[in-house]
Amino acid sequence: MPTNNNTAVDEATLANEVKELILRKYPAKVARKRAKQIMVNKVEGDQVPEIMANTRTIPGILTMRGCAYAGCKGVVLGPTRDILQITHGPIGCGFYSWGTRRNQTMPKTPESANFMTYAMSTDMQEEEIIFGGEKKLKKAIEEAIDLFHPKAIGIFSTCPVGLIGDDVHAVAREMEEKYPEINIFGFSCEGYKGVSQSAGHHVANNKVFTDVVGQSEMQKEGKYRFNILGEYNIGGDAFEIERIIDLCGMTLHSTFSGNSEYDEFASAHTVDLNVVMCHRSINYLAEMMEKKYGIPWFKISFIGAEATAKSLRKIAAYFGAPDLMERVEKVIAEEIYHVEAVRQEVRARCEGKTAMLFVGGSRAHHYQELFTEIGMKTLSAGYEFAHRDDYEGRKVIPNIVVDADTRNIEELTVEADPARYRPRKTEEELAQLTKREGIGFNEYLGMMVEMKAGDLIIDDLNHHEAEVLMEKYKPDIFCAGVKEKYVIQKGGIPLKQLHSYDYSGPYAGFHGAVNFYREIDRMVNSNVFRFIKAPWQKNPELTGSYAYNR
Numbered sequence: 001m002p003t004n005n006n007t008a009v010d011e012a013t014l015a016n017e018v019k020e021l022i023l024r025k026y027p028a029k030v031a032r033k034r035a036k037q038i039m040v041n042k043v044e045g046d047q048v049p050e051i052m053a054n055t056r057t058i059p060g061i062l063t064m065r066g067c068a069y070a071g072c073k074g075v076v077l078g079p080t081r082d083i084l085q086i087t088h089g090p091i092g093c094g095f096y097s098w099g100t101r102r103n104q105t106m107p108k109t110p111e112s113a114n115f116m117t118y119a120m121s122t123d124m125q126e127e128e129i130i131f132g133g134e135k136k137l138k139k140a141i142e143e144a145i146d147l148f149h150p151k152a153i154g155i156f157s158t159c160p161v162g163l164i165g166d167d168v169h170a171v172a173r174e175m176e177e178k179y180p181e182i183n184i185f186g187f188s189c190e191g192y193k194g195v196s197q198s199a200g201h202h203v204a205n206n207k208v209f210t211d212v213v214g215q216s217e218m219q220k221e222g223k224y225r226f227n228i229l230g231e232y233n234i235g236g237d238a239f240e241i242e243r244i245i246d247l248c249g250m251t252l253h254s255t256f257s258g259n260s261e262y263d264e265f266a267s268a269h270t271v272d273l274n275v276v277m278c279h280r281s282i283n284y285l286a287e288m289m290e291k292k293y294g295i296p297w298f299k300i301s302f303i304g305a306e307a308t309a310k311s312l313r314k315i316a317a318y319f320g321a322p323d324l325m326e327r328v329e330k331v332i333a334e335e336i337y338h339v340e341a342v343r344q345e346v347r348a349r350c351e352g353k354t355a356m357l358f359v360g361g362s363r364a365h366h367y368q369e370l371f372t373e374i375g376m377k378t379l380s381a382g383y384e385f386a387h388r389d390d391y392e393g394r395k396v397i398p399n400i401v402v403d404a405d406t407r408n409i410e411e412l413t414v415e416a417d418p419a420r421y422r423p424r425k426t427e428e429e430l431a432q433l434t435k436r437e438g439i440g441f442n443e444y445l446g447m448m449v450e451m452k453a454g455d456l457i458i459d460d461l462n463h464h465e466a467e468v469l470m471e472k473y474k475p476d477i478f479c480a481g482v483k484e485k486y487v488i489q490k491g492g493i494p495l496k497q498l499h500s501y502d503y504s505g506p507y508a509g510f511h512g513a514v515n516f517y518r519e520i521d522r523m524v525n526s527n528v529f530r531f532i533k534a535p536w537q538k539n540p541e542l543t544g545s546y547a548y549n550r
């Protein structure tokens, strides 16, 4: 996007002021650390400032982050309907990770297994914390097998399980010997692992790779077969993506993990391509599948009509068949025609309005596209738990300092499978595709590279900082999650939840783009927010100070 230099200078001045205001409230040590996590963007080619990310949240700061268990059980495995998932731990962990993410699913027949409607947990009590919980876990597994006869069972560890030393992997092995027809595996995804849910993604990727992928040679019909990695069917996104891929005549073998089944995971290594949507949560699996099976991967996004079209073209170009490319062009033309009518209408009302996005590890980047399509500008954005590569691009991976928190997570050594490794393209073909079609294999440019100079980038945003942003920038819309929603809305700014989509969706693909345009139009042009006076705007605020200051 061309940038007007003067505007960039003005924006950078404001961004620097806001940063200064944010830091002023903090004790010196905290300010020093936060200063490295709050960056005024500069872009020179693919070079952007270095940002500190994926480090511990400073105690006392109310972070937006979640835990490793959430990243493993809730995020990566949660949307799979027929892997029976048992939370080994106190009941709260299982209950609060049940259904709140709005990942949807559609069993193939009414009889097909779907365990997503159940919250299964060992419901640990003091007794198990003191004497160990393995016995109770075995009982829970047997009970689940009796009731549901699943193909596969995943056991998810919560904090106390790690603290008392229950060996979920030994239990899984023992139970698998007893029930050899069921694939039973455990995840060491104790909540405290790493510094956020990002650690849980990695733990999940590792186990799915070692224990599930490669277990079946099932092949779906079709010439153009691929997997989508990092799409979780929030608000029905996967349904819309499936619709489009069907129209294009391609075969989506497996989605990790929106609207997915165990058998699709188990045979995911039989495809010819992996495309990665959410880089943060699943790039590990893409890399490992390439090393072991020879499946190339590249980054795509189905968020935004243009991004969807671009991604479809890339996939078609990869397969390289002229009839496929023609069919894809036809689908794009038809779909864009309908999107355009709404886009133009909405754009007339939204042009020039401003947005901020603070979400997870990929959406804060992807959704900027949708705003751009209706003429809105992003002023500030950040991830909750992404790593430097999600901000600055994968080129910085070799320079990322590995700290103790990262060492906590197993890094698998993967080698080519002696029997099943099969390069899908020659080196020369890959180089050609990169040159001719601009497909960046094993590449992710990162959010900052695709944002403007002068934008304010904040990692692991907190409430104090969100309030300063609100006051100083007065954006027309703020995108974050439920923990932020009501504080922001009481401040008179509409908040769109980009995790659960509030009660709406899908937002992916062409239909999703239309849904999003309309929703944002309603929100930014609604008068109701202008009449809101927050309690602290009507009455004097209570302020406090440390006792030792007196």
Ligand code: CFM
Pocket (backbone or CB within 6 Å): 071, 075, 101, 197, 230, 232, 234, 278, 279, 280, 281, 359, 360, 361, 362, 363, 364, 498, 499, 500
């Ligand atoms: Fe990937 Fe996600 Fe996200 Fe994520 Fe998440 Fe999510 Fe997210 Mo909430 S996998 S990183 S851990 S795109 S649950 S579907 S919305 S924080 S930006």
